[in-house]
Amino acid sequence: MKFNRINHVAIICSDYKKSKKFYTEVLGFSIINEAYRKERDSYKLDLRVGNFDQLELFSFPDSPKRPSYPEACGLRHISFEVDSIENTVEYLKSKSIAVEPIRIDEFTDKKFTFFSDPDDLPIEIYEK
Known part of the structure; x- marks a missing residue:
């Protein structure tokens, strides 16, 4: 397969x-x-x-609500690749979207952070 x-x-x-x-x-x-x-x-x-x-x-x-954030069994989050974390965070904040502080992935040394959609689905942005 x-x-x-x-x-x-x-x-x-x-x-x-x-x-x-x-x-x-x-x-x-x-x-x-x-x-x-x-x-x-x-x-x-x-x-x-x-x-x-x-x-x-x-x-x-x-539809039932999501059981917990973000550690419910099943899909944890969706992640989108971006060219620049800083530019994307700035844009999201300009749209009044709360964004977590930028972190560094300890395994890849890449920048990433999270925000939520209108139903609190966790969305990750991960720098290319």
């Missing part, structure tokens, strides 16, 4: 309009496709990240 790459990452949000604005207008991901599924009362938004990666944003009525 051989895996080629991650095809997409899917996120369920509690407020579709708020999360759509966050991921498209604040983080700048472009929309590939948007669909409303009436039978499920659910939106699905396909977003392009960089040149090849894809993020799927879903909404479902009455």
Whole structure:
């Protein structure tokens, strides 16, 4: 068996309009496709990240909250590579997004930090 790459990452949000604005207008991901599924009362938004990666944003009525931050069993966080941590942090703060202090990865010596999406999903930015 051989895996080629991650095809997409899917996120369920509690407020579709708020999360759509966050991921498209604040983080700048472009929309590939948007669909409303009436039978499920659910939106699905396909977003392009960089040149090849894809993020799927879903909404479902009455989705349960994340059990804990960030140590719940399952997906811990999503991470995006950036060219400059400092520039990205400055931009996020200009959009009133709280960002943790920049840290250095003890294994790679690369800079990284975390912020959260509107549902408190931990998002890491990691310097290239």
